[in-house]
Amino acid sequence: MNDVVIRPLRFTADVQAMRQFLETLGLAPRVEGEQGSWVDMVAGDGMVALHDAASSSTGGKHGDTRLSFEAEDIDRLRDRLVAAGHEDATTWDEAYGRVLSVTAPGGLVIWIDERSEDLYGYKLHRTPPDPRLTVAPHLSGATPDWTPFLEFLGVRQPVALDQAGDFAVRLDFRTTETLTGVAARLQAAGYSAELDGTTIHITDPDGQPVRVHG
Template sequence: MTAVQQILYADDTAAWHGLVQVLGFDAPHPPTPEWAAFHGRGSFAVHAASEALPAGRVDLQVLVDDLDVAERALADFEVSRETMAGVGEILFVSCGITVGVSEGSVAVREGAPLVQPIWFATDLDEPRRILEALGLRAFISADGGGWTEMVSDAGNVGLHLADSPTVGLSFVADDLHAIAERLRAAGYDATIVDEAFGRTVRLPSPEEGEGGDEVWINEPQRDLYGYHQMT
């Protein structure tokens, strides 16, 4: 299995634990204030913020079955292999951002949103080749070259052309009305907004202060005008 994990750094980690469970994700292990991973269609992890890892930052991690196989597949890229306390061995791939690669899997929870972190990059060719080497494949691309949706066994990655490299938090859900109703019932201020690419549920970050921007939950892209589906 190849799976996508988006990692959010937060001051009020408990606030994010509550939100992600309302969205339909489930924690395979008891969450702690320092770290928690929730499984749905892909993995959403919450890490306590620090001076080096400020609140609102999002990292992209790819989970693979075999780290040695992944390292060989990434031989053409800038890769380091490190051992992290409490985590084990992990690969770091540098390409504007740093992508983590570790061994692991996701217990797919049907009905939960799909994780789809957005990798903003100044050029999409190398990010796409890195993700393809790790087992993801291109599914939908913009005719103009500014967007490519990469899919895995559990979770997607959106590649978006931008002036500076970073990672943005996002999810995809099939039934936005059901998601919005569930969020409102739990006390969240969720609104459905029409965007050029389709509709999205937006809600404020669940934590006060600098804990993150709006949370976006997009519907799957169905209108392919200006886009094409890859084979």
């Protein structure tokens, strides 16, 4: 099983503020850069990556969220993609590890990082995340062929597709914790959080909307 984990990538002007927000939700840091410009946050299922927007080499702007992934074996995944007709699937080495890129539906190029035990100078954390929380991003402007594409990659985490508008990624989560408990914890920490039926509506420290679904 070549487990592929979805990992929305948020570019932010304040990595620490976003990290504290995600920790309040129940995520925990796994790997972070020594200078604090990057941190991978894990949920019970799925991940969110935070990257300092000012040091982005790919043009990431404050508040932007991009779609990225992590996989156990990107060589095997590349071979499967090429065999299925994704001839542009390519792997290469970056300073932090190995990466696969491939064109997804709609012409969007996505990156899939290979999971590695070599920390490349990064700091490892072992704090467990809340097992009740799942990363479940919302994709706007996503055509229906995203569903079979994500299934082919092997992504288990739920992804909501909305065909309206331009392509965009919103940080959404699902939890088996009571939503009243989640909302109370967020409000006590000073975050704008409103419970509306089976969904909590939040504005995160970057000023972006976040949803937590029951």
